[in-house]
Amino acid sequence: EPAAAQPVAGADGVTDLVRLAEERAVLSDQVAASKFGTGKAVTDPAREAVVIDGARADAARAGVDPEWAAQVFQDQITASTQVQNDLLRQWAAQPALRPSGKPDLTTIRPELDRIGTEIITALEAAEPLREAPDCAPTLDRAVATESADLDQIHRAALDEALHSICAR
Numbered sequence: 001e002p003a004a005a006q007p008v009a010g011a012d013g014v015t016d017l018v019r020l021a022e023e024r025a026v027l028s029d030q031v032a033a034s035k036f037g038t039g040k041a042v043t044d045p046a047r048e049a050v051v052i053d054g055a056r057a058d059a060a061r062a063g064v065d066p067e068w069a070a071q072v073f074q075d076q077i078t079a080s081t082q083v084q085n086d087l088l089r090q091w092a093a094q095p096a097l098r099p100s101g102k103p104d105l106t107t108i109r110p111e112l113d114r115i116g117t118e119i120i121t122a123l124e125a126a127e128p129l130r131e132a133p134d135c136a137p138t139l140d141r142a143v144a145t146e147s148a149d150l151d152q153i154h155r156a157a158l159d160e161a162l163h164s165i166c167a168r
Ligand SMILES: O=C(O)C(=O)C[C@]1(C(=O)O)C=C[C@@H](O)C=C1
Pocket: 031, 042, 043, 044, 045, 047, 048, 051, 076, 077, 078, 080, 081, 105, 109, 112
């Protein structure tokens, strides 16, 4: 009898990470709209430090490798920055695409924080797969399943966001 596909330990965590990274990349449209509306710079080094230091502390509390968490959150920031710059370029060139609203960063950042908390939980669940040869193929399958509806900007950002999930 052929072996049935074994459930891979940590696969649900990896799938959750893909969903959460996608949610964060899409929420970056709102961040971009707020930057567009206010003329504020995309990059805010003080906020980045808060996000990374918070991730490191939350990871340590959850028993997750803090340096892994810090790298994964750095990748989320890189992905968000990429989405924002891509959209701001698009909106500069094509006024018809510009957002009408001016969302407030003080309401979006708590949403980013909520996603961040869920990312820590997903890292905890994914940790058994991190060093395993199964990690990359599991991640690839989850991306293929979850990212079907993404446009090019968000698809490219998702790849950035997931760089550090698997060790190899
Ligand atoms: O909070 C912001 O202002 C964002 O642009 C989001 C974000 C992030 O991904 O967390 C991205 C870039 C900034 O340098 C700081 C934080």
